[in-house]
Amino acid sequence: MTMAEKNSSTMNQRGDEIVVAGSGEMDLTNLQRFQDELMGASTSDAPVSVDLRSVVFIDSAVLACLAEAAREMTDRGGRLKILMVEEGYPLYVLSMVGFDALMDFVTVPA
Numbered sequence: 001m002t003m004a005e006k007n008s009s010t011m012n013q014r015g016d017e018i019v020v021a022g023s024g025e026m027d028l029t030n031l032q033r034f035q036d037e038l039m040g041a042s043t044s045d046a047p048v049s050v051d052l053r054s055v056v057f058i059d060s061a062v063l064a065c066l067a068e069a070a071r072e073m074t075d076r077g078g079r080l081k082i083l084m085v086e087e088g089y090p091l092y093v094l095s096m097v098g099f100d101a102l103m104d105f106v107t108v109p110a
Helices: 032-042 060-075 089-096
Strands: 007-014 017-026 048-058 081-085 104-108
Touching: 007 032, 017 032, 032 048, 032 060, 048 060, 048 089, 060 089, 081 089, 089 104
Parallel strands: 017 048, 048 081, 081 104
Antiparallel strands: 007 017
């Protein structure tokens, strides 16, 4: 499996909201496209959601990216929304590091 096959990311507009979605294993080796999309979205005037429902692994590089986007959103009076599967790995990690104080979590059943 190549790095390109390990994950993917997309950015879509849903109404007035921008949704940046990741999938698979997200880490430093394959984060660039997701990071570029998220940082572009977080500096816009639109509300931003990150869809991690199809993500099975995240590392500290992803955490740094999400924290930076959350700071951007907070600086302009918004709040980053994260969509995740209940009891999934991303929810566990983001909760463990206290990101629920920086962003809004929305969970769905597995």
